[in-house]
Amino acid sequence: MPEIKVVNMAGAEVGSMTLSDAVFAADVKEAVLHTAVKSYLANQRQGTQSTLTRSEVSGGGKKPWRQKGTGRARQGSTRSPQWTHGGIALGPKPRKYTVKMNKKVKRLAMLGALSAKVAGNEMIVVDSIAAAEYKTKVMADMLKAIGANGKTLVVLPEADAKVIGSLSNIPGVKTTLSNTLNVYDILNCSTFVAAKAAVEKIEEVYAK
Helix, strand or coil, X not given: CCEEEEECCCCCEEEEEECCHHHHCCCCCHHHHHHHHHHHHHHCCCCCCCCCCCCCCCCCCCCCCCCCCCCCCCCCCCCCCCCCCCCCCCCCCCCCCCCCCXXXXXXXXXXXXXXXXXXXXXXXXXXXXXXXXXXXXXXHHHHHHHCCCCCEEEEECCCCHHXXXXXXXXXXXXXXXXXXXXXXXXXXXXXXXXXXXXXXXXXXXXXX
């Protein structure tokens, strides 16, 4: 079982934690992670883009000139795609970009993402993350003290408005809860910071 040290908000080591093999030492399958990321990004798309076809553009009901005898190409409407202010040919229409994944694949992807962070020494466990007031400096000092560099994902066991509000002003830092964690956010950060209670909740759900 992987062992990871537990630090406090000042960066001092206050103990260690034995992580579950089932959750933090699982096989990392790149194909599954790729599918999970693709699914997440595709599902963020609203798919509401829409262009007007020649039948939907207003006007153009009258034939611009007679069929023969003008020396010009025949035209049936001024709303054909080749005309200025005409309709769009083969343009985008509202559609769903959803990429579905079954539960087993989602689970494999989550376990692989968490295990990759532990294997890459990119996971930091903090005994408790709390804030007495809305103070960005307190959270910034904590991240510096524990060695969180680059893009950082902070995982909390439950919503704490003061902690979330204080972290929201720091560039490159994202906050999430243990029950809303997703594969894309885990892989998209260079440092995975989790409260000890959040790690326990993650193991409670995925170690079954």
